[in-house]
Amino acid sequence: MPKQNITQFPQILTIAGIDSSGGAGINADIVTAFAHQVYAATVVIAITAQNTYGVQATDLLPPTIIEQQFASINDDLAIRAVKTGMLGDKLHVEMVATALEKYDFGPIIVDPVMIAKGGARLLTADAIMTIKTRLLPLATLVTPNLLEAEALVNFKINNEQTLIAAAKEIQQLGAQNVLIKGGHGQGHHVKDLLLLANGQYHILANNKLATQRTHGTGDTYAAAIVSNLATGMGLVDAVFAAKEYLMNTIKKTIIVGHGHGPLNHWAQAEGE
Numbered sequence: 001m002p003k004q005n006i007t008q009f010p011q012i013l014t015i016a017g018i019d020s021s022g023g024a025g026i027n028a029d030i031v032t033a034f035a036h037q038v039y040a041a042t043v044v045i046a047i048t049a050q051n052t053y054g055v056q057a058t059d060l061l062p063p064t065i066i067e068q069q070f071a072s073i074n075d076d077l078a079i080r081a082v083k084t085g086m087l088g089d090k091l092h093v094e095m096v097a098t099a100l101e102k103y104d105f106g107p108i109i110v111d112p113v114m115i116a117k118g119g120a121r122l123l124t125a126d127a128i129m130t131i132k133t134r135l136l137p138l139a140t141l142v143t144p145n146l147l148e149a150e151a152l153v154n155f156k157i158n159n160e161q162t163l164i165a166a167a168k169e170i171q172q173l174g175a176q177n178v179l180i181k182g183g184h185g186q187g188h189h190v191k192d193l194l195l196l197a198n199g200q201y202h203i204l205a206n207n208k209l210a211t212q213r214t215h216g217t218g219d220t221y222a223a224a225i226v227s228n229l230a231t232g233m234g235l236v237d238a239v240f241a242a243k244e245y246l247m248n249t250i251k252k253t254i255i256v257g258h259g260h261g262p263l264n265h266w267a268q269a270e271g272e
């Protein structure tokens, strides 16, 4: 079927899991994209039963419907950039990699989601190797948090030297650019490291805010980056603008649920 050439709205694709509580996963990706005036299509890989206390159950969709979602989107939409999130297991990581090799959806942002804040596994341990061998070589940018970065490189990150070493090693696995997020670090400051394809790097630093309403921070960060890329921003600007969007969503708290609550995606529109 020929694609219509009507693309007034930048369109992104998110390939991830649904969060029943609405704060993370595909739910966070959609609201983040729309807050950026970007349209979001979805390939649903997983369904989770979770709330702000934690993840109670997860299930993965069968391959046929996943393959069909990719085909349906490719036949009709004009996707400019794509993001992956919760992929569940080795088989699903392989399927997603195969689809991303087959279809051209533009720059690929890989958020290698492994463990939710409450400790639940969102990716089986054996799938980490598949992320390394199949998905990272396709990635324009990979966005691990500190624990995910450690799992990718198999060493502890406890200072700036090991942080840079880890980013370089992840880049050698094939990801063009690497953003290691520092939210899980110790102390009062958060330091994210962005290592670029040309070897230069930037540190994005901010104070750690005393809040437990941080459910969906990783998804929101990556979704804002992919949205910015879809509007034509360069990678460095896209990351810095995404960080600013994210910080606004954390600073202006909304109260939903009793545990690790979701972010405030109205914050930017409301202004300072």
Ligand SMILES: Nc1ncnc2c1ncn2[C@@H]1O[C@H](COP(=O)(O)OP(=O)(O)O)[C@@H](O)[C@H]1O
Pocket (backbone or CB within 6 Å): 144, 145, 146, 181, 182, 183, 184, 190, 192, 206, 207, 208, 209, 210, 211, 214, 216, 217, 218, 219, 221, 246, 250
């Ligand atoms: N308590 C906090 N205060 C300020 N920024 C935070 C806080 N928690 C998370 N962030 C921001 O969210 C980003 C992602 O959080 P992080 O915990 O590193 O990843 P993930 O949400 O994927 O586990 C961090 O880089 C940081 O910018």
Ligand SMILES: Cc1ncc(COP(=O)(O)OP(=O)(O)O)c(N)n1
Pocket (backbone or CB within 6 Å): 016, 017, 018, 019, 024, 025, 026, 048, 085, 086, 113, 115, 116, 117, 118, 122, 214, 215, 216, 217, 218, 219, 220
């Ligand atoms: C369906 C789904 N996908 C991803 C996550 C993890 O979200 P993230 O922003 O990395 O962090 P927390 O939500 O764990 O704070 C999730 N929980 N569910």
